[in-house]
Amino acid sequence: MFGNGQLLTPPTKQLALSYPLIHTIRSNRYCRLNSTDRHDKSNNPLCNAFAITMSDWKSALPQGVIEVLQEEGITTLYPPQEKAVPLALSGKNLVLAVPTASGKSLVAYLAAVKRVLHDGGKVLYIVPLRALAAEKFEELKRFERLGIKVGMSIGDFDEVDKGIEHLDILIATSEKADAIMRHRSDWVKAISLVIADEVHLMNDPDRGPTLEITLTKLRLLNSHLQVIALSATVGNSKEMAEWLDAEHVASEWRPVKLKEGVLLADTINFTDNSKRAVRPLGDTVWSLVKDTIDEGGQVLVFVNSRRSTESLATRFSKLNKEKGDAQIKEQLDDAFRDEQTSIGSSLKNCMSHGMAFHTAALSNEQRRTVERFFKEGKIKCIIATPTLAAGINLPARRVIVRDVTRYEGGTNVPISVMEVKQMCGRAGRPRYDPYGEAVLLASTVEQSHMLFENYLLGEPEDVQSKVGNERVLRGHVLALIATDTTNTRKGIMDFLRRTFF
Incomplete structure (x- = not known):
């Protein structure tokens, strides 16, 4: 089942949703939607004026995807997904910051499947844990009958898995993704979408820098790369969106x-x-x-x-x-x-x-x-x-x-x-x-x-870059030089300016 599944006919309940008003410029304004039904926006003209029409989200998906979703009991989107899916399917960079179990993964899956089947691109799905990689692998394999080849790479960080060039979607831990980048795999050059799951873990002093550096390298390698970052609710998700030149969708809505x-x-x-x-x-x-x-x-x-x-x-x-x-x-x-x-x-x-x-x-x-x-x-x-x-x-x-x-x-x-x-x-x-x-x-x-x-009653902390740690920084700078990503002082400084640090 994708995420936690979604009700075919959601129960009526009181909702309080926050939708960022993002169009040609980024804004700190949010429209607040209060409704007894998730589909009733008529009582809020401000939200109604800026709402994204969802009538054609299904038509934007490749043939066969809807059938897979229906088999999982998914025929409608949760409110945060209603905002995020059109942005993801249109190829925009996206930071989706919503509570646990609010349907972040489905947004990423739909974007990945469309990227492969419509555009012929490759997708790198970065996760923080091996157990999470296995879960995503099993869920994405449900789309393989549409002609997509899904693989998982969580083994030795210093080796590039054989057969990787035949995959359309690769799920990897951030450490393994970093190793693949260092080996300059031809597959990496074909990546057109990278999904960073649990991106708020950039805040982790041990694993965070590797994810941050990997995202920076990928964006440097391909200026047209689409980035979808999935985050828990954090204090500065909008700042993270600005770093990634991304649209920002944040909500406190939960299905339960x-x-x-x-x-x-x-x-x-x-x-x-x-x-x-x-x-x-x-x-x-x-x-x-x-x-x-x-x-x-x-x-x-x-x-x-x-x-x-x-x-x-x-x-x-x-x-x-x-x-x-x-x-x-x-x-x-x-x-x-x-x-x-x-x-x-x-x-x-x-x-x-x-x-x-x-x-x-x-x-x-x-x-x-x-x-x-x-x-x-x-x-x-x-x-x-x-x-x-x-x-x-x-x-x-x-x-x-x-x-x-x-x-x-x-x-x-x-x-x-x-x-x-x-x-x-x-x-x-x-x-x-x-x-x-x-x-x-x-x-x-x-x-x-x-x-x-x-x-x-406390607010979640801001995500802070951990790249500035001297020990961590030394290792990643040496890797930049060894892989010929950059080998001048100016080049290294330019690269570091592209990180979240």
Whole structure:
């Protein structure tokens, strides 16, 4: 399923949407649309004057694409997609900044398919994680019956995969994309569209510079390159759009209402001033997990270390009295038939009791098994590190953020508002839940106030370039010289001016 799927006939609900008014010049003005129906814009003449007509978006797509979408249950667009799709299909650069699970991927997929089938171009789809690359690969493969060849490259960063020249769409991590650029693959010269998924991760000091440098190189190599950048809601997405000479579409709209709150003692206090009691069971996190399972829901628990994921999943599997039926046991036996590692054995045991853990320590096959069983409702709870929130499509009824700090440089440091919002955004399953709940944990009234003010009511941080780090900069400048991208002081300075730094 693409993204989370979309309702054939969306339920009537109160919407509050922000549409940037972008035409010949960029503007800070936004029109605000309030309506009881997503298609009723008649009560707002300002929005009506600037709205993009969507009557012909289907006719702009290559033959056969509509049929693929219909098979996935998609016949209409979400409000942010209504703004973004015409821009993407017309070949414009685009920065799409919307909350998690609001349909960013579909916009990119439609642009990629049109670029290949109509224009004969090549598409590079850059993702931050291998697990996310695998998800995008599976989703884009649904278009292969139209004559598109889709491939994935996530292996050795110093090698260029054989057969890459035969691909139309290549999905790669930013590190692998950088390696392909350094090898001057002929395929790179044929790229006419690059999609940067989770582009706000340029803010990451470790992986961000590689993505930023790669985008800058690609734009330097091909001045006519179309760039589509998909971002979570961040403070300066408009500034990122200006950097990429792109149109800017930003919205707070979500397909499922999100209730965010803090659990203190046995009560969740939500930002909308509502409250909810939770029966205490001696363990705060388990109380919330059991409460969700008893309601027939699923839950994601985010913790700050790999060790905690496995230990919590093991503990909860012992507390959960329900076991999977014989069919689920048989499917687990089949999935773990050749498993010989201790972590695999531990994972299988947890999954047999409806629990699982998800970290980078798992193999690709183990991660896929966990994700598949969760999507099929065969396991009820996943305990994960925050990397699971980075784009992987696993929504749940409730999200629990246990930790808002991580261990770095010998001490615990607060995680960003952006990361917390990403995790919270996984709450709510389109077509299944009327709303999603995201819950942070507090042990004192003072801590509860801090969590509300700093995270739930706080604004996401601006994305800041991390290219200026001396160690990072040295490596990328040497790569520019080694690949003959530029070899003069002036050329290097000109290149760096093209980055987001």
